[in-house]
Amino acid sequence: MSITATTVDARGQSCPGPLVTLHRALKDGGPGDVFELLATDPGSKSDVPSWATLSGNELLEASHEDGVFRYLIRKA
Amino acid sequence: MTVGDATGNGSTDATELTELIDRALAEREARDGFNKKNKITIVAWDGHLDRIWPTLILSTTAAASGMEVSVFFTFWGLFALVKPEKRMTGKEWMTKALSVLNPGAMKRAKLSRYNFAGMGPWMLGKVAEDYKTPHPTELLEMARDMGVRLIPCQMTMDLMGVKEEDLIDGLEEPIGAATALLEMKESSIQLFI
Numbered sequence: 001m002s003i004t005a006t007t008v009d010a011r012g013q014s015c016p017g018p019l020v021t022l023h024r025a026l027k028d029g030g031p032g033d034v035f036e037l038l039a040t041d042p043g044s045k046s047d048v049p050s051w052a053t054l055s056g057n058e059l060l061e062a063s064h065e066d067g068v069f070r071y072l073i074r075k076a
Numbered sequence: 077m078t079v080g081d082a083t084g085n086g087s088t089d090a091t092e093l094t095e096l097i098d099r100a101l102a103e104r105e106a107r108d109g110f111n112k113k114n115k116i117t118i119v120a121w122d123g124h125l126d127r128i129w130p131t132l133i134l135s136t137t138a139a140a141s142g143m144e145v146s147v148f149f150t151f152w153g154l155f156a157l158v159k160p161e162k163r164m165t166g167k168e169w170m171t172k173a174l175s176v177l178n179p180g181a182m183k184r185a186k187l188s189r190y191n192f193a194g195m196g197p198w199m200l201g202k203v204a205e206d207y208k209t210p211h212p213t214e215l216l217e218m219a220r221d222m223g224v225r226l227i228p229c230q231m232t233m234d235l236m237g238v239k240e241e242d243l244i245d246g247l248e249e250p251i252g253a254a255t256a257l258l259e260m261k262e263s264s265i266q267l268f269i
Contacts, residue, residue, distance in 0.1 A: 014209045016137040020218060023140035047137075054141035 005036040005072060014041045019051050022073070026057070029075050034060070037071040044069050115144035116265040119256065120153035123178070125185035125197050125212065128156050131269045132215035138265075139222040146263070147219075148256045150229035154236070155180030156216070157228060157243045167237030174236065182213045220246045227251055227259075 008025040010018035018039040025035060037048065045062075048071050052059040061072040116138045120131050131147065138145045149157055158165060158180030165180070166172035187196040201211060210218065220226060228243060230250035240250070251259075260266040 012208050014207050016133050016140065016215075017208060017210060019140040020136055020222070023222070051137075051141050054138075054143065056142065 005034040007036045007038065010037060010039045010041075010044075011068060012040055015043050015047065017041070018044050019047060022051075026073075026075050031075055033075045035073045035075065037069075037073060039069045039071070040067060041069075044071070048073075112264045113144055113262050114142070115146070115263040116267070117146045117148065117256075117259045117263040119260075119266075119268045120147050120149045120156065121151050121268060122188070123152035123155045123180065123185060124188040125200070126187050126189075127269050128153070128182065128185060129212050129215070131267075132212050132219055134267070135219045135224045136215055136222060139219065139224050144263075145219075145224040146227060146259045147224060148227045148229060148251070148259065150232050150256075152178065154228055154232045154238060156182050156185060156212075157226065157247060158238070159242060159244050160184075160213075162242050165236065165238045165242045171235075171237040175238075182216055185212065216244075227256075229256070 006025065006029065008022050010021040013021060018037065018041055022035065022037050026033075029035065037044075039048075041047075045064075048062065048069075049059055051057075052073065056076045058074040058076065059071060060074055061070075063070045116134070118131050118135060120128060122128070135145050135147055155175075155178055160181040160183050162181065163176075163179060164172055165175040185197065186194070187200065190196040204211060216226075225248050226246070227248040228238075228240075228250040230252050232238070233240075233250055
């Protein structure tokens with residue numbers, strides 16, 4: 001199964017940049033839409049899951065490669 | 077299973093007991109919870125850069141997490157909302173003198189320590205820029221765009237002679253202490269910074 005995800009590039013941004021950028025991108029989407037967040041902020045490791053809990057959106061996947069954190073999020 | 081009551085008369089079923097406990101817990105939650113919303117209220121009392129900055133980081137992050145956010149700007153915190161082009165506020169010489177010592181506007185905010193005549197804030201701003209951490213001036217605008225309610229304190233405005241036209245646009249109507257308390261009471265998180 002492949003998921004079409006809208007990529008949200010927040011690389012180079014630091015707290016609270018990535019979450020604000022993600023929030024803005026999510027506004028344009030509908031429920032069930034999947035977003036791919038790219039970030040270099042190491043704080044995003046704990047902050048993205050916390051944000052998901054707070055906002056009720058679903059964190060599907062989190063990975064890390066070559067200094068880039070990648071998160072798959074399904075909009076609630 | 078049955079449990080005898082305290083008087084020894086009759087008996088209470090275990091499921092009934094569970095229901096009783098659940099009801100008592102629900103009542104307590106309703107009483108203590110006071111219809112708490114998914115909301116955060118921050119009292120921004122201090123106008124220093126290193127206090128307003130975390131206030132705005134928390135506000136924008138909470139708004140990005142779908143929380144309702146109110147920030148109540150009181151005493152020195154109010155001066156963070158003064159328009160950058162305003163050099164002086166106040167109604168008589170004392171409040172005018174105070175406003176010259178503390179001119180306000182986010183971009184002129186000082187550090188609470190290590191200010192070194194402006195060297196501290198400049199260095200911090202430079203480092204933040206390199207790390208792409210938004211400056212409070214920028215965060216204030218972001219907060220406003222994200223629907224964070226920026227609320228000036230009416231009493232501070234009256235006391236310090238700060239007029240509505242001295243403050244930046246897009247603010248809520250000024251409120252008093254009781255309304256600020258109500259904002260806090262219905263919030264699940266309250267902070268005083």
